[in-house]
Amino acid sequence: MHLAKPSINQYIGEISELVGGRLESFLPEGWEVPESLAKSMKYSLMAGGKRLRPLLVIAAAESLGASREAALPVACAVEMVHTYSLIHDDLPAMDDDDFRRGKPTNHKVFGEATAILAGDGLLTHAFYSAVQAARQPGVKAEEVLAIVEELAVYAGPSGMVGGQVADMEGEQGLTDLQRLRFIHEHKTADLIVFSLKAGGRIAAATSAQLSALETYGRALGLAFQIQDDILDLVGDEAKLGKKTQSDVKQGKVTYPYFLGMEASRAEVDRLTRSAKEAVTGGSIPNPERLLDIADYLLSRDH
Amino acid sequence: MHLAKPSINQYIGEISELVGGRLESFLPEGWEVPESLAKSMKYSLMAGGKRLRPLLVIAAAESLGASREAALPVACAVEMVHTYSLIHDDLPAMDDDDFRRGKPTNHKVFGEATAILAGDGLLTHAFYSAVQAARQPGVKAEEVLAIVEELAVYAGPSGMVGGQVADMEGEQGLTDLQRLRFIHEHKTADLIVFSLKAGGRIAAATSAQLSALETYGRALGLAFQIQDDILDLVGDEAKLGKKTQSDVKQGKVTYPYFLGMEASRAEVDRLTRSAKEAVTGGSIPNPERLLDIADYLLSRDH
Numbered sequence: 001m002h003l004a005k006p007s008i009n010q011y012i013g014e015i016s017e018l019v020g021g022r023l024e025s026f027l028p029e030g031w032e033v034p035e036s037l038a039k040s041m042k043y044s045l046m047a048g049g050k051r052l053r054p055l056l057v058i059a060a061a062e063s064l065g066a067s068r069e070a071a072l073p074v075a076c077a078v079e080m081v082h083t084y085s086l087i088h089d090d091l092p093a094m095d096d097d098d099f100r101r102g103k104p105t106n107h108k109v110f111g112e113a114t115a116i117l118a119g120d121g122l123l124t125h126a127f128y129s130a131v132q133a134a135r136q137p138g139v140k141a142e143e144v145l146a147i148v149e150e151l152a153v154y155a156g157p158s159g160m161v162g163g164q165v166a167d168m169e170g171e172q173g174l175t176d177l178q179r180l181r182f183i184h185e186h187k188t189a190d191l192i193v194f195s196l197k198a199g200g201r202i203a204a205a206t207s208a209q210l211s212a213l214e215t216y217g218r219a220l221g222l223a224f225q226i227q228d229d230i231l232d233l234v235g236d237e238a239k240l241g242k243k244t245q246s247d248v249k250q251g252k253v254t255y256p257y258f259l260g261m262e263a264s265r266a267e268v269d270r271l272t273r274s275a276k277e278a279v280t281g282g283s284i285p286n287p288e289r290l291l292d293i294a295d296y297l298l299s300r301d302h
Numbered sequence: 303m304h305l306a307k308p309s310i311n312q313y314i315g316e317i318s319e320l321v322g323g324r325l326e327s328f329l330p331e332g333w334e335v336p337e338s339l340a341k342s343m344k345y346s347l348m349a350g351g352k353r354l355r356p357l358l359v360i361a362a363a364e365s366l367g368a369s370r371e372a373a374l375p376v377a378c379a380v381e382m383v384h385t386y387s388l389i390h391d392d393l394p395a396m397d398d399d400d401f402r403r404g405k406p407t408n409h410k411v412f413g414e415a416t417a418i419l420a421g422d423g424l425l426t427h428a429f430y431s432a433v434q435a436a437r438q439p440g441v442k443a444e445e446v447l448a449i450v451e452e453l454a455v456y457a458g459p460s461g462m463v464g465g466q467v468a469d470m471e472g473e474q475g476l477t478d479l480q481r482l483r484f485i486h487e488h489k490t491a492d493l494i495v496f497s498l499k500a501g502g503r504i505a506a507a508t509s510a511q512l513s514a515l516e517t518y519g520r521a522l523g524l525a526f527q528i529q530d531d532i533l534d535l536v537g538d539e540a541k542l543g544k545k546t547q548s549d550v551k552q553g554k555v556t557y558p559y560f561l562g563m564e565a566s567r568a569e570v571d572r573l574t575r576s577a578k579e580a581v582t583g584g585s586i587p588n589p590e591r592l593l594d595i596a597d598y599l600l601s602r603d604h
Contacts, residue, residue: 031460034467041459088422093394093414112395116418117467120390121459123422127429128454134447141443145436148450152430157343157423158333165336165419182334 008292012055018068019054020046022076026125040110040118041125044083048101052224052297053078053195059289060199060213063279070139071202073132074147078195080126081155085191087119089164099242127151130198139202147198154194163187170253177258181222189221208283215278216290223271224297226264229254231302233261239302272298310594314357320370321356322348324378328427342412342420343427346385350403354526354599355380355497361591362501362515365581372441373504375434376449380497382428383457387493389421391466401544429453435504445503452503456496465489472555479560483524491523510585517580518592525573526599528566531556533604535563541604574600 006014023045027033054075061071090097090105091112097105107115130151134144153159163186170179196213197205205213231240232247233256247254255264275294279287308316325347329335356377363373392399392407393414399407409417432453436446455461465488472481498515499507507515533542534549535558549556557566577596581589 027459033459033464034471036471037459037464037467084422088418091418093418113470114467116390116393116395117463117470119422120386120425121463123425124454124458124463128451128458131447131451131454141447145433145443145447145450148447149430149433152426152433156426156430157329157335157339161419161423161426162335162339165339165416168415168419169336169338 008289008296011289011292012051012296015055015058015068016051019051019058019072019075019079022072023079026076026080026129036110036114037118037121040106040114041121043109044087044106044118045080045122047103049079049083051079053082053191055293056192056195056217057199057202059293060196061202062199063284063286063288063290064200064203064205064209065285066138066199066203070133070136071199073129073136074198074202075195077126077130077151078191078198080122080129081151081160082191084119084122084126085155085160085164087115087122091115094168102242123155133202136202138204140204143201143204147201150194150197150201154190159186159190159194160188163190180253180255180258184222184225185218188225189218192221192224193217206283212278212281212283216275216294219271219275219278220294220297223268223275226255226268226271227297227300229256230261230264230268231300236301268298310591310598313591313594314353314598317357317360317370318353321353321360321374321377321381324374325381328378328382328431338412338416339420339423342408342416343423345411346389346408346420347382347424349405351381351385353381355384355493357595358494358497358519359501359504361595362498363504364501365586365588365590365592366502366505366507366511367587368440368501368505372435372438373501375431375438376500376504377497379428379432379453380493380500382424382431383453383462384493386421386424386428387457387462387466389417389424393417396470404544425457432500438504440506441504442506445506449500449503452496452499456492461488461492461496462490465492482555482557482560486524486527487520490527491520494523494526495519508585514580514583514585518577518596521573521577521580522596522599525570525577528557528570528573529599529602531558532563532566532570533602538603570600 026045027038057075057078058068058071062068086100087106089095090100091107098108099105106118110118127148130148131144133139133147134141163183166179167183167187170183193214196217197210200210200213229247232244235244237244259267272294276291279290328347329340359377359380360370360373364370388402389408391397392402393409400410401407408420429450432450433446435441435449436443457463465485468481469485469489472485495516498519499512502512502515531549534546537546539546557569561569574596578593581592
């Protein structure tokens with residue numbers, strides 16, 4: 001009997017369930033954690049995220065022949081980092097959002113103090129999770145150290161946190177296209193690039209393979225962000241789980257603001273093609289899922 | 303010519319200068335970090351800390367024959383973690399402090415958003431710093447991974463962050479002596495224990511040695527916290543850099559509150575003796591500095 005290859009939707013669903021299940025029990029057995037903290041961390045982890053970054057870790061690992069199981073600790077780690085960043089971004093002193101994906105934000109449910117600490121806890125625990133990759137058969141200590149180092153670089157002051165600072169300063173009307181690009185690169189694309197490279201490292205990727213994954217990730221990450229800007233303007237509010245035009249209302253500069261809608265859409269197309277080219281150059285044995293993901297993201301509506 | 307061994311004060315001064323100099327240039331050459339973020343992180347790193355935790359990392363490493371240089375990356379890492387925790391602790395939603403050690407707190411100088419992100423940046427960069435230990439000759443990748451894992455455990459939701467949550471909940475009048483001990487163990491002692499064990503791991507400590515350092519650290523860490531409680535009641539305000547009786551005014555329960563001053567002082571003495579016994583059992587070749595440090599902390603007045 002010939003079995004049909006799962007569609008990209010099925011693949012994404014499978015990975016999402018696998019990662020979700022692992023995150024459900026993110027705190028090891030026997031750890032003494034105050035109940036409110038554990039609840040607060042879990043609330044945001046299980047709040048309906050798309051699991052994009054874990055998907056990229058796993059897809060990259062599998063594209064180079066590693067197992068899904070080997071990639072899971074790092075997949076969970078990156079989702080914890082992404083989740084902590086959302087908790088902190090929503091805080092009153094930051095973006096001051098009461099809702100995210102249609103649900104009350106962490107600090108609205110648990111109070112600001114617990115939310116700050118839940119974010120801190122998730123960021124810290126992400127590094128614990130990443131280290132567990134070294135317990136997987138076939139994954140070397142040196143590779144896991146490289147993954148930990150890169151997580152710190154891409155999530156840190158010259159990466160995601162730096163991007164977030166630049167974004168905040170941008171809200172004071174200081175943004176030109178160059179600064180906008182810096183913000184997109186660091187606030188969003190860096191963690192996406194990390195996810196792909198880390199997945200590669202789980203599979204003991206060569207530098208050529210890491211380079212291909214990095215190029216794919218840079219292009220995809222920027223496309224993702226421009227697509228976000230476009231959807232914020234013209235997306236379906238029910239699907240997005242939030243009101244549109246929030247960027248405009250906040251006076252926030254975006255790609256459509258600078259380039260116009262047509263040129264922004266064209267840029268998303270161009271970047272998606274670029275991403276796919278990067279992983280079909282020959283260094284990646286099985287890039288099919290990476291190509292599927294690029295198309296999937298291109299066509300998303302939320 | 304016979305050279306006198308440096309006094310404990312000289313030793314502490316030397317280590318403090320060495321660590322301070324390294325922290326001064328904590329961001330690697332060439333890293334693109336928004337200026338406000340870099341300034342905010344540096345402000346708190348260079349705000350006059352005692353460098354106790356780095357001291358313990360280095361003293362533990364040296365007690366087992368490792369070099370100061372080998373221990374420095376991890377010494378810097380733990381000071382970054384300690385510093386991030388102070389920035390976040392001082393935030394309006396948390397302890398809401400305008401001053402620390404006589405200087406304006408981070409958020410008073412840079413604004414709350416930048417302070418939150420500076421804390422996040424320091425926590426993340428601490429892990430980058432810890433990984434650099436693996437570039438030191440003689441330090442194995444597996445040991446550095448163990449250090450990274452322990453940093454995440456001791457600083458995370460079942461460690462320092464958990465202790466901080468419990469402390470906050472304690473402020474709602476729910477504290478008994480058992481909870482107070484939990485708070486002291488996790489909010490403060492965990493990072494101290496981490497510092498000593500990590501210093502040990504830099505020197506490839508045996509499990510007996512790690513165990514001795516852990517026992518020393520547990521006792522010292524608790525003594526340190528009780529001493530803090532005592533100084534808050536009766537210390538010299540000028541030396542402390544803050545008003546005394548702040549715990550009483552906040553209705554905060556402390557060891558002197560539960561046990562009385564005499565019993566609390568006796569407990570500090572007992573724990574200090576315990577700590578010293580732990581490292582003079584024979585497993586630690588050169589425990590002298592660890593003993594000096596225990597006495598030094600016992601006699602401190604700020």
